[in-house]
Amino acid sequence: MSKTALVVDDSPSLRQMVVFTLKQAGFSVLEGGNGREGIDQLRGQRVELIITDLNMPVMDGFEFVKHVRTLPSYKFTPILILTTESQAAKRQEGKAAGATGWLVKPFNPEQVLQVVSKVCP
Amino acid sequence: MDPEPISRVEMCAPPHLALHGTVDIFLARELLELAKRALDGEGDVRVDCRELERLDTSALQILLALQRQLAEHSRALQLLLVNEQVGAFLGFGGATGLLRESEAKLELAPASGEPALIEGETAGVDAERSDPLDGGWSDADDLCERERPDSGVVPLPDESELTRVDGEDE
Numbered sequence A: 001m002s003k004t005a006l007v008v009d010d011s012p013s014l015r016q017m018v019v020f021t022l023k024q025a026g027f028s029v030l031e032g033g034n035g036r037e038g039i040d041q042l043r044g045q046r047v048e049l050i051i052t053d054l055n056m057p058v059m060d061g062f063e064f065v066k067h068v069r070t071l072p073s074y075k076f077t078p079i080l081i082l083t084t085e086s087q088a089a090k091r092q093e094g095k096a097a098g099a100t101g102w103l104v105k106p107f108n109p110e111q112v113l114q115v116v117s118k119v120c121p
Numbered sequence B: 001m002d003p004e005p006i007s008r009v010e011m012c013a014p015p016h017l018a019l020h021g022t023v024d025i026f027l028a029r030e031l032l033e034l035a036k037r038a039l040d041g042e043g044d045v046r047v048d049c050r051e052l053e054r055l056d057t058s059a060l061q062i063l064l065a066l067q068r069q070l071a072e073h074s075r076a077l078q079l080l081l082v083n084e085q086v087g088a089f090l091g092f093g094g095a096t097g098l099l100r101e102s103e104a105k106l107e108l109a110p111a112s113g114e115p116a117l118i119e120g121e122t123a124g125v126d127a128e129r130s131d132p133l134d135g136g137w138s139d140a141d142d143l144c145e146r147e148r149p150d151s152g153v154v155p156l157p158d159e160s161e162l163t164r165v166d167g168e169d170e
Helices: A012-024 A035-042 A061-070 A088-097 A109-119 B025-040 B057-071 B084-092 B159-165
Strands: A004-008 A028-032 A049-052 A079-083 A101-104 B008-011 B017-023 B045-055 B077-080 B105-108 B116-119
Touching: A004 A012, A004 A035, A012 A028, A012 A049, A012 A109, A012 B057, A012 B084, A028 A035, A035 A049, A035 A061, A049 A061, A049 A109, A061 A079, A061 A088, A079 A109, A088 A101, A101 A109, B008 B025, B017 B025, B025 B057, B045 B057, B045 B084, B057 B077
Parallel strands: A004 A028, A004 A049, A049 A079, A079 A101, B017 B045, B045 B077
Antiparallel strands: B008 B017, B105 B116
């Protein structure tokens, strides 16, 4: 049975690229256009990997990560932040929120898969 | 050995575009502007890729956003004369639908303004890519870090900017 990933980004075209990349690695993929939609997607699902953008409407990536970490089922689920932000302070904020990893756009699909294989073997 | 093409993007017989060299985040702003102009035009948008050597995901994101918005108006985006490397990248990014079928013939005006009849053909799409883009990750149990180049980097334009061309507010 394939693992399930959740991709949260307000850009449909960015999601399209990430989703395709993950599907090539054998994941089933759920999608959300912001943090709130991401949380909705987690309900009743078993998700083994989450990749999220930071700057999104309704609920941003930091709030999303913090919320996910309050869910007992997702306390240790790998969460990768995929964002245009690269400042150290932002990364630190992401780490404090509970993120597992940080990747700056534009992303390299191969490297995404390399990292995914590390955090979600 | 052919000289390396100067990396650039250009409007070529509007609404058609031409991409040259490496089209990545350093040219994303220019590509976005041309994409907006292409949206303002009529008919399908064709992209001459015969001198395109490499794309990154920032450029591909713009092309996918353009494709999405063109489709809303029953228009199409087609990439022509894609080399094997770019074709492989499109395959890896799930964008092979942008590739124009091999039977296509297209009239495009090159930079000189002289029309040219081009045999459209697309390269095979492989799952493997030969040149990983720059970037790196730290250990998986820590925050993963990748620094962008220091100079000349513009924030990745998001497709909402493209959307605004259509008169929609964010």
